[in-house]
Amino acid sequence: MNNVVERTYYDVELEPVINTTKIKIIEVSIELFSKKGFSGASIRDITKEVGIKESSLYKHFKNKDQILxxxxxxxxxxxxxxxxxxxxxxxxxxxxxxxxxxxxxxxxxxxxxxxxxxxxxxxxxxxxxxxxxxxxxxxxxxxxxxxxxxxxxxxxxxxxxxxxxxxxxxxxxxxxxxxxxxxxxxxxxxxxxxxxxxxxxxxxxxxxxxxxxxxxx
Amino acid sequence: MNNVVERTYYDVELEPVINTTKIKIIEVSIELFSKKGFSGASIRDITKEVGIKESSLYKHFKNKDQILxxxxxxxxxxxxxxxxxxxxxxxxxxxxxxxxxxxxxxxxxxxxxxxxxxxxxxxxxxxxxxxxxxxxxxxxxxxxxxxxxxxxxxxxxxxxxxxxxxxxxxxxxxxxxxxxxxxxxxxxxxxxxxxxxxxxxxxxxxxxxxxxxxxxx
DNA sequence: GTCTATATTAGGATAGAC
DNA sequence: GTCTATCCTAATATAGAC
Structure with missing residues (x-):
């Protein structure tokens, strides 16, 4: 709960949007982890929402932990x-x-x-x-x-x-x-x-x- | 963080110990839920630790939610x-x-x-x-x-x-x-x-x- | 970098014998 | 109230074609 004088608040992304799918995975994961917790949300849930197959996710992240x-x-x-x-x-x-x-x-x-x-x-x-x-x-x-x-x-x-x-x-x-x-x-x-x-x-x-x-x- | 004058602190159990297995299940569940969270701890984990088969647990609790x-x-x-x-x-x-x-x-x-x-x-x-x-x-x-x-x-x-x-x-x-x-x-x-x-x-x-x-x- | 297919393990839960 | 056996679904993850 503290204190800034004047500043912009966020720049939505950190790097220029290079890998759209990877970002989508992160966004969806944030959504699902915040609702069900890390262990309550599955790779299946995530990939389904992103619109890719489970196997494709592993091209972007080594495993589930790496997303978190x-x-x-x-x-x-x-x-x-x-x-x-x-x-x-x-x-x-x-x-x-x-x-x-x-x-x-x-x-x-x-x-x-x-x-x-x-x-x-x-x-x-x-x-x-x-x-x-x-x-x-x-x-x-x-x-x-x-x-x-x-x-x-x-x-x-x-x-x-x-x-x-x-x-x-x-x-x-x-x-x-x-x-x-x-x-x-x-x-x-x-x-x-x-x-x-x-x-x-x-x-x-x-x-x-x-x-x-x-x-x- | 508050305030009592004089009192005993707990009576470990609420009812006289009638069903030992049920109590054991609760104790083990408390242990596991506190370590892995509710969705992270499985019926399998619990029953294994209690020393009964999974099916036996359902004689004591309708389902996992009821334990929590x-x-x-x-x-x-x-x-x-x-x-x-x-x-x-x-x-x-x-x-x-x-x-x-x-x-x-x-x-x-x-x-x-x-x-x-x-x-x-x-x-x-x-x-x-x-x-x-x-x-x-x-x-x-x-x-x-x-x-x-x-x-x-x-x-x-x-x-x-x-x-x-x-x-x-x-x-x-x-x-x-x-x-x-x-x-x-x-x-x-x-x-x-x-x-x-x-x-x-x-x-x-x-x-x-x-x-x-x-x-x- | 996406897909299909598949492996493997783990999940909750039930049926029925003892 | 415990067991064995089984069901079915869901989980993470990999192999290999396109």
């Missing part, structure tokens, strides 16, 4: 765009107060997760969290640690500027992010069922207000 | 024991300050999750969160909502007694619980890999300290 691997590499890159780039941090601290910064981070994240593919990638991450070690690594390092590091840096600078009360910036960052990640989980659960995400957006607002109130001088 | 159902019913009952019973609440508010209360809640929860079976049940819950609607219901209602309701009641009473600063008790309860549940997830992830849970226990302590500091007068 590719998907996670993708997610890693998308997740990297959630946070503001290091070189923007000084500008953020200069021009925003805490509440504005947190608010922007949330807008930013909601835009990220409103993208259908990103949403599915998050679901896959959650589903595989306890079975694919790579999923846990992404959660812990690319999501939690990176975000907390970034928040810590910004909080520290804001404290220097008198925009936040002087407190342990690491602990503040952890507290903020721990609540945020729970809200993301709830958001994903609600959205899955096609339910309104209003109640979560309310909670997110509460969270920012609450945190700003205790953190600002 | 039974497991979730179990979890629901265990989860119910994490919170203090309603009739203890006044006593809690009378005799404890906020920090003590939160500390007890955490001790209580750690004791709950240190039980091998409970730990596996939590893993199954997380793994199936996005595929078994019942898992989501348990998470949202039995874990989150009930805990937040309970905290709200206690916080409200503590505020009346001047043990907490007067603030919106619902929002306070939500903030506390949102962070807690993230810590539980991290705890589960670390414990799975056999890693030390020290770093999380440190974070939990921070969380309680942080919250107490902002909530107390």
């Amino acid at each position: 691997e590719t998907i996670f590499v993708n997610f890693r890159m998308e997740a990297d765009k959630i946070l503001p780039p290091m070189e923007h941090i000084d500008h953020i601290v200069e021009t925003m107060d805490l509440k504005m910064f947190l608010g922007r981070g949330i807008e930013n994240f909601l835009r990220h997760i409103d993208n259908e593919i990103n949403f599915k990638l998050w679901r896959i991450l959650y589903i595989e969290l306890f079975r694919q070690p790579i999923a846990q690594e992404i959660y812990r390092k690319d999501i939690m640690r990176k975000t907390i590091d970034c928040l810590e840096t910004i909080f520290e600078k804001m404290m220097e500027k008198g925009k936040m009360k002087p407190q342990n910036p690491r602990i503040m960052a952890e507290e903020y992010q721990l609540s945020s990640i729970s809200l993301i989980l709830e958001y994903n659960m609600l959205k899955e069922e096609g339910m309104s995400t209003e109640s979560i957006e309310e909670k997110i607002k509460n969270h920012v207000d609450f945190f700003s109130a205790i953190a600002c001088p | 159902e039974t497991i979730f019913v179990n979890f629901r009952m265990e989860a119910d024991k994490i919170l203090p019973p309603m009739e203890h609440i006044d006593h809690i508010v009378e005799t404890m300050d906020l920090k003590m209360f939160l500390g007890r809640g955490i001790e209580n929860f750690l004791r709950h999750i240190d039980n091998e079976i409970n730990f596996k049940l939590w893993r199954i819950l997380y793994i199936e969160l996005f595929r078994q609607p019942i898992a989501q219901e348990i998470y949202r209602k039995d874990i989150m909502r009930k805990t937040i309701d309970c905290l709200e009641t206690i916080f409200e009473k503590m505020m009346e007694k001047g043990k907490m600063k007067p603030q919106n008790p619902r929002i306070m309860a939500e903030e506390y619980q949102l962070s807690s549940i993230s810590l539980i997830l991290e705890y589960n992830m670390l414990k799975e890999e056999g890693m030390s849970t020290e770093s999380i226990e440190e974070k939990i302590k921070n969380h309680v300290d942080f919250f107490s500091a902002i909530a107390c007068p």
Whole structure:
């Protein structure tokens, strides 16, 4: 749930579209893995949806595991765009107060997760969290640690500027992010069922207000 | 991550042990589902481990789904024991300050999750969160909502007694619980890999300290 | 890089003897 | 309530023609 100033959000593909079938396989796999989980979706399901025979898939991927691997590499890159780039941090601290910064981070994240593919990638991450070690690594390092590091840096600078009360910036960052990640989980659960995400957006607002109130001088 | 005063923690079985095989099936299923997920563990895996033939299993359960159902019913009952019973609440508010209360809640929860079976049940819950609607219901209602309701009641009473600063008790309860549940997830992830849970226990302590500091007068 | 055909193993589930 | 035997479908994956 964090923070960028101005940036485009995604370039749908990473490389120029060379191999259409391979991309289609990935897209369909993301769809199916996010619905049924990795072990619940079969090569048959995937190839049927793609419109090729099972044997053809093996020209693009060595095996089923390699599809998931590719998907996670993708997610890693998308997740990297959630946070503001290091070189923007000084500008953020200069021009925003805490509440504005947190608010922007949330807008930013909601835009990220409103993208259908990103949403599915998050679901896959959650589903595989306890079975694919790579999923846990992404959660812990690319999501939690990176975000907390970034928040810590910004909080520290804001404290220097008198925009936040002087407190342990690491602990503040952890507290903020721990609540945020729970809200993301709830958001994903609600959205899955096609339910309104209003109640979560309310909670997110509460969270920012609450945190700003205790953190600002 | 909450709060009981004094109580026994579990009675390993719910009914007197009548059908040993059925119980063995459940135990093995909990083990395997928590490792491979529901769709990743087969009837074959289960019966092999139990030491019966596949066909025998169907004398105890109509089908595979029914095993998972039974497991979730179990979890629901265990989860119910994490919170203090309603009739203890006044006593809690009378005799404890906020920090003590939160500390007890955490001790209580750690004791709950240190039980091998409970730990596996939590893993199954997380793994199936996005595929078994019942898992989501348990998470949202039995874990989150009930805990937040309970905290709200206690916080409200503590505020009346001047043990907490007067603030919106619902929002306070939500903030506390949102962070807690993230810590539980991290705890589960670390414990799975056999890693030390020290770093999380440190974070939990921070969380309680942080919250107490902002909530107390 | 797609297809047909096939191998092989694993999946859930049932029938019927004991 | 356990077993043997069996069913049928689905799973991952490979060989080889086009």
